Amino acid sequence: MTRVVIVGGGPGGYESALVAAQLGAEVVVVDSDGLGGSAVLTDCVPSKTLIATAEVMTDLIEAGELGIEIERPRVDLAKVNQRVKALALAQSADIGSRLAREGVTVVPGRGRLDGPARVVATLADGTEQTYDADAVLVATGAAPRVLPSAVPDGERILTWEQVYDLDVVPEHMIVVGSGVTGAEFASAYQALGIPVTLVSSRERVLPGEDQDAAQVLEDVATRRGMTVLGQSRMQSVGRDGDQVTVTLQDGRTVTGSHCILALGSVPNTAGLGLEEAGVHLDEGGFVEVDRVSRTSARGVYAAGDCTGVLMLASVAAMQGRIAMRHVLGDAVAPLDLRDVSSNVFTSPEIATVGVTQQQVDAGKVPAEVVLQPLATNARAKMQGITDGFVKLFISPGSGQLLGGVVVGPRASELIHPVTLAVTERLTADEFADTFTVYPSLSGSIAEAARRLHGS
Numbered sequence: 001m002t003r004v005v006i007v008g009g010g011p012g013g014y015e016s017a018l019v020a021a022q023l024g025a026e027v028v029v030v031d032s033d034g035l036g037g038s039a040v041l042t043d044c045v046p047s048k049t050l051i052a053t054a055e056v057m058t059d060l061i062e063a064g065e066l067g068i069e070i071e072r073p074r075v076d077l078a079k080v081n082q083r084v085k086a087l088a089l090a091q092s093a094d095i096g097s098r099l100a101r102e103g104v105t106v107v108p109g110r111g112r113l114d115g116p117a118r119v120v121a122t123l124a125d126g127t128e129q130t131y132d133a134d135a136v137l138v139a140t141g142a143a144p145r146v147l148p149s150a151v152p153d154g155e156r157i158l159t160w161e162q163v164y165d166l167d168v169v170p171e172h173m174i175v176v177g178s179g180v181t182g183a184e185f186a187s188a189y190q191a192l193g194i195p196v197t198l199v200s201s202r203e204r205v206l207p208g209e210d211q212d213a214a215q216v217l218e219d220v221a222t223r224r225g226m227t228v229l230g231q232s233r234m235q236s237v238g239r240d241g242d243q244v245t246v247t248l249q250d251g252r253t254v255t256g257s258h259c260i261l262a263l264g265s266v267p268n269t270a271g272l273g274l275e276e277a278g279v280h281l282d283e284g285g286f287v288e289v290d291r292v293s294r295t296s297a298r299g300v301y302a303a304g305d306c307t308g309v310l311m312l313a314s315v316a317a318m319q320g321r322i323a324m325r326h327v328l329g330d331a332v333a334p335l336d337l338r339d340v341s342s343n344v345f346t347s348p349e350i351a352t353v354g355v356t357q358q359q360v361d362a363g364k365v366p367a368e369v370v371l372q373p374l375a376t377n378a379r380a381k382m383q384g385i386t387d388g389f390v391k392l393f394i395s396p397g398s399g400q401l402l403g404g405v406v407v408g409p410r411a412s413e414l415i416h417p418v419t420l421a422v423t424e425r426l427t428a429d430e431f432a433d434t435f436t437v438y439p440s441l442s443g444s445i446a447e448a449a450r451r452l453h454g455s
């Protein structure tokens with residue numbers, strides 16, 4: 001029997017453990033932070049639970065446009081966060097139960113490599129347990145990046161992992177960083193009725209996303225009262241009592257009651273014995289892997305945010321599954337990032353897959369592009385949806401669907417048919433000829449494809 005030892009219990013770790021157990025391996029997971037990792041306990045599950053609450057608040061506030069009069073709702077943030085943390089713990093417990101049913105051994109402790117074929121687990125009482133392994137998977141994730149000039153205190157200056165301890169409604173939330181994490185928290189807290197200022201070092205929010213989509217989001221956010229400071233690089237963040245001050249590099253200051261630092265992530269790879277075991281790290285400390293999750297050390301694989309490949313829970317899980325299938329001789333397809341769909345859980349949501357507008361504009365990928373506004377969709381009119389669109393990219397020669405963008409409510413759900421079409425290399429005509437329900441928001445996806453007929 002092959003023994004697989006996995007360091008880290010996040011999506012890359014527990015999903016790989018399930019595959020390895022299914023394929024007959026003896027599996028040990030060494031985990032120090034709780035099963036599910038940051039994705040379940042401090043990041044994806046908590047943040048999206050908070051955002052789900054914010055979505056309900058938005059619906060209530062905007063119900064007047066549909067003829068429903070509701071007294072302006074108020075949020076009990078302590079109760080919201082209590083629910084958030086309870087759901088995260090419940091999800092973590094469900095993962096633990098599933099691993100136990102599959103015969104996976106979970107060791108609560110901090111794991112490190114002692115060469116490429118051995119893992120040492122340091123337990124809470126300081127004792128150590130050693131596990132020899134035929135294969136090792138490193139799935140230790142990443143942590144919020146902090147700067148010496150902006151040190152979180154867990155009370156008023158916060159990382160995105162610390163916001164769930166808030167039990168009072170902030171008077172004014174400042175969010176530093178306009179990437180995905182910053183945009184999501186800014187959007188959520190604004191929807192909860194909290195004044196928000198978003199500090200962006202770039203010209204626009206979500207600089208890594210589709211420009212048309214990011215513009216819709218910024219327009220909606222500012223229309224709803226958010227202050228967006230573009231091209232405003234943070235120099236420092238300080239606190240004086242109950243007041244937080246963000247100082248910008250041009251000398252301006254922004255004051256508020258709380259501040260969330262959304263400055264990116266750093267990999268959890270230090271002190272794990274990786275380099276000593278022959279695992280190569282890049283300049284940022286991320287583990288370098290190939291498309292089947294192999295590192296430079298024989299028998300050592302890595303998955304998830306610690307690799308920096310594409311920091312999504314879905315990608316981490318797929319990397320872990322691919323690694324175990326490769327180790328255990330099962331059929332395996334190398335990771336293909338062209339087929340990865342992702343979503344920004346703002347209001348409205350932004351979902352993408354495949355080729356991007358940036359690639360087309362730069363001449364890297366020839367493509368025909370069509371943009372179909374949701375405002376013309378019958379179902380959107382019924383629901384009072386005025387913002388958003390569907391954008392599709394196809395190959396000029398073959399007509400194959402290369403990518404897509406959906407902006408609107410539940411875009412994370414609407415992107416799935418587009419992802420399926422991109423993965424299966426369907427043509428725009430094949431995609432357009434698939435029946436959709438009328439009226440439905442998905443009808444706009446088919447309509448966009450019909451507009452590409454003959455391109």
